[in-house]
Amino acid sequence: MKGYGQFCPIAKASEVLGERWTNLIIRELGSGSESFNALRRGLPLISPSLLSTRLKSLERAGVVQRDETDQGVNYRLTRSGKELFPIILELGAWGHRWVRSNMSQEDLDPSLLMWDIHRNVDVDYFKRISNKDRNVLLFEFTDYQTRYHRWWLVIQDDDVDVCLKDPGFEVDLHIITDTRTLTHYWMGDISMAKAKQEKHITIDGDTTLKKDITTWLGRNYFATIESAS
Structure with a gap:
């Protein structure tokens, strides 16, 4: 430069x-x-x-x-x-x-979203409540029909792996949503309760994981900062 x-x-x-x-x-x-x-x-x-x-x-x-x-x-x-x-x-x-009030479709990236989520998952939560050696979470994005349609998070010990291909393990929780909704939740724009109430997110699987999703999923570092607009 x-x-x-x-x-x-x-x-x-x-x-x-x-x-x-x-x-x-x-x-x-x-x-x-x-x-x-x-x-x-x-x-x-x-x-x-x-x-x-x-x-x-x-x-x-x-x-x-x-x-x-x-x-x-x-x-x-x-x-x-x-x-x-x-x-x-x-x-x-x-x-x-x-300057973040308007997110265009080009700003919505499931790759970055899942990468950010995978490094913020509360692995200690799974150690406390799970009697399994491994927990598997499947995220399905309805606005993608090809390569980025499904993502798996594999949680084992202190490691969280994000997979674009089926790792072949039993899925404990299946989350169906679209990229915009999950991004808005992740960045603190909407609550999980509102997203589920408006049927923008559906969750199936383990009852405890489903109930505690906001505990182990967490949010982006900036999610608690209020917009000036």
């Missing part, structure tokens, strides 16, 4: 953060993604080459560190990046209050 030609710290910071996708990469790293593939799961519309370019830029800026491991290459925030992450969250809080 071409510099602003100013000594102002805001200008210098913008030279690091002003490129497209950069702030979202920091969001993903701060949310626990470490591998290149995990970053792509949280950023499904970025090309591999562009992601690689942005990571290299953040490395040069001292925001990201690249580590070679036995399992492959991992990326993590440096001290500088960790100090930056809360600022990115504050940017998100401002966005939730002021």
